[in-house]
Amino acid sequence: MATGIGAIDLAQMALRQGLAIPPHRAIAGTAGSDDHGGIYPGSAWTVVPGVQNVPDLLAAMAAGEVRAGGEDGSVEKMATTGFRIIAGATLSGERPPAHQTPGPDVSHGRSAEAEKLIEYMPLLATMTGAQVRSPLSTRYEHQVARALLGSGSGFPVLGVLRSVGSFVDAHLYIAPYLGVHGYFGRERQQTRALRRELFPDRSRPLKVGLFVDELDEIHGVATMYQNLERLAAGSRDDLLRIVRCGTGDGGDAICLPALATVPMPLYDGRALGVPSLLDVLDHVAGEDYDVLHFATPGPLGLAAMVAGMTLGVPIVGAYHTEFGTYAQVLSGDALVAEIVEVLVREFYERCAVVAVPSRSTAEALEGRGYQIDRFEVLRNGVDTLLYRPDRRDETLRQELGGGRTLLLYVGRVSREKGLTGLTNSYLELRRRRDDVHLVIAGDGPYREELEARLGTLATFTGFVRGEGLARIFASCDIFAFPSTTDTLGRAVAEAQASGLPAVVFGMGGPRECIRPGTSGFVAAPGDEAGFMARVEELVDDAVLRGRMGAAARAFAETLSWEAVLDGLIDLYRDIVTVPPPSALTSVPTLASVERRAEVATPVA
Template sequence: MVRFGPAPLPSPVPDARGPLRIALFTGNYHHVEDGVSRTLNRLVRYLLAQSHEVLIIGPTVPDPPMEHAGTLVPVPSVSIPTRPEYQFTTGFPSDVKWKVRHWKPDVVHIATPDRLGFAALKWAEREGLPIVSSYHTHFPSYLGYYHAGALEPLLWRLARRFYNRVGEVFVPTPSMADVLREHGITAPIELWPRGVETDRFTPEARSSLWREAKGFSEDEIVITFVSRLVKEKSVDVYADVVNRLRARGLPVRGLVVGSGPEREAMEARAPDAVFTGHLGGEEIAAAYASSDIFLFPSETETFGNVTLEAMASGLPAVCADAVGSSSLVVDGETGFLCPPRDVDAFTNATARLVEDPALRQRLGAAARERALTYDWDAILGRLADRYRAAASGEAR
């Protein structure tokens, strides 16, 4: 497994208004390498570079898959039985409360509404501290993949009980904000989109040597999927689409980047695809740029970091017309949006790009241009402003 190392810190640019102390509570900071953990680590690096202080409170594991930024105070957790790579926090121990209290945070940011999150919420309320939260994982959308749809009303009740007690909720897209409001979240909602390293994820990273090393011929159209390999990412739809395109006689081949509990089943379902496992650094950038189409049928994204990385790499994206992807992909301009789980629609949309190189190039170039508008420093700077507003009592 290739590990993601921390991105270099930007040159320190202290905030002229003085530093803040932010206590960040999260259910995943470094024990699973995914969009949530990478986003929070990037946020912490940015804040530290601006001379703010951050204390992270969350679970840990021996030999975590990524190096973390800042000071992490570990709390007890247990492995989730069906997903042992994930940790579920069991509370907010008194010794950790003492440490956080004496650290004297200016604002509390709770990123996960788990047992730690609820305990931190109750504690911060008692301490009279300003509290903000962020919505990273759309858990209700996962339930159908695990035959647990009956639990959705319960999850939304818990969500209302949690989010309606904080000062602000940060969400990645307007469509996600709409979903929260539709389900009774009445707390003020602020947009916190994600950014992308456009100097790292770029069409210039395309490499014929990389393609050759992975076994792709020059005339094959590489259709790429980048994600953890779990049911809720619609890995079955991806495999079925690639198989149908090959059955039509189209010169396509799948490239799957990532690992997870569904890898074995996915390899059996798409035996001709190339599976790389986790990639990091220059190799993940080369994987995107050396591909031709990004196919990501997941309907459970709150944003879609991998979609934005693919767009920055100059790939047209074929994604589910659902929360997250629908805020990134402009249908017919930077890629195509398809009804979730509609294998026929995904197959036909992808086939259009396979069969029309000019269309593929035009949409890919437009995708790159759209990705250039997602600047990390500007995005994280706006979030730091929301922290300051919360700490000063100016948040709406």
């Protein structure tokens, strides 16, 4: 290539870069340097077979005969080089300008932690890369854990804000590594773009990291992603990997260690693991993911977002919970709710795509000022093999309600679920008739108070899952779901698959989990009397109940796990513009309708 460049080419290249036109008429040879002034010599080169011309070289590259030689660069090497440069400047009494400093800010007003780090620079400069990283990452981890000690209960992010100074200072110790990760991330993305340009027809499998903050049997979102991962592993080349944080059995998921824990919003006694940002960056860079997808804006989701932004990897954020609304209900403080809303909005506005469970959720976010470039609607779904009408058990019906028509609620037993209104309406109904009985399956902080109010007029099953829950669904008659804060309405879809007509409010995701007037009824938001009137209509008309139940089952059967995965893979490929492997060429492209594609999403 070099021998084909003449004086005119050299002049044009120089002018393009704003350089003086060189006197040379040809290029005699090429070389490069990565030694940073001799502090850390580079040792990488390209090995090619004996070639005589440019076509031979390109043919060797296309055939995969060209390889890298020597030793690759790394985050640790470059960070160590930066420490040595700073140490040399410190020892000579100089302070390098900010643009040459890979570490913390050394300008006026340095924090005590920054001063301490600079003081240790000469010592750090004498160590190898691994020796330098160990004490710095340990100090960072201790600082983060200490900052989160007083996070308290409720919404942990508010506790973090009270210690924001200590939290930011902690990250000074790993700042050089974050900066260098960013450099390598940009280089990697440029290489991928060049590869796609040079070889547009060459297919390659996708690799997606699915970051889920809480991964156990009560977390419906986590269960959904686990099922997607298993289906992808068994049926196609694309790789979806679940990543979690903490200890315990995560199945096939990758588990990153937790530096600390913070209380899990809405779930008393449960905690979320807080990962090391450096560990998350190392993992994402090492796995070379094409896309990062986080399930919730928790500590792990936040770390995944920062990693994606740093490394230049596209981010898909899933919006499953109305955090601002929950904060208002649980705290009773409008200011707390507004703070949570602002933080959540900042989080999602940095995503390439925000996946929402319903059109109404997307419209609500836009109405609240969220500046989202692209929404994708992921429709609700259900495991129709687990939840089905033939699990109906007459003995269980007698145990639950003594042969009465059974109204069922399944979900968290908490005030924000609209259970106060349901209880009031139900008690009024029972004053007029004795042929109905309420069954509440689930647990939560509101259960004790509801049990005291309802007494023998209701049956509380506690937390149930799997086949036991499926039997309860099929053995009841009408599903009453009064929540207006749910974005997904997973239990509504499970009820439909079990052959139960559902009554929901026309707000949030649940209204999109039924076919109004066909498989259930939708009441106006806030109209508790109208809600219970629809329930009573189904109680009085067994024929209508049966017809709607059959329609509900038929509606649930239109969803499939394969459709979910196909849609998600199409979405990921659309984001990164990666051509699909030949095995996927028959899969239809995800259609966008007014910037929102509708994809069936499984619910376990």
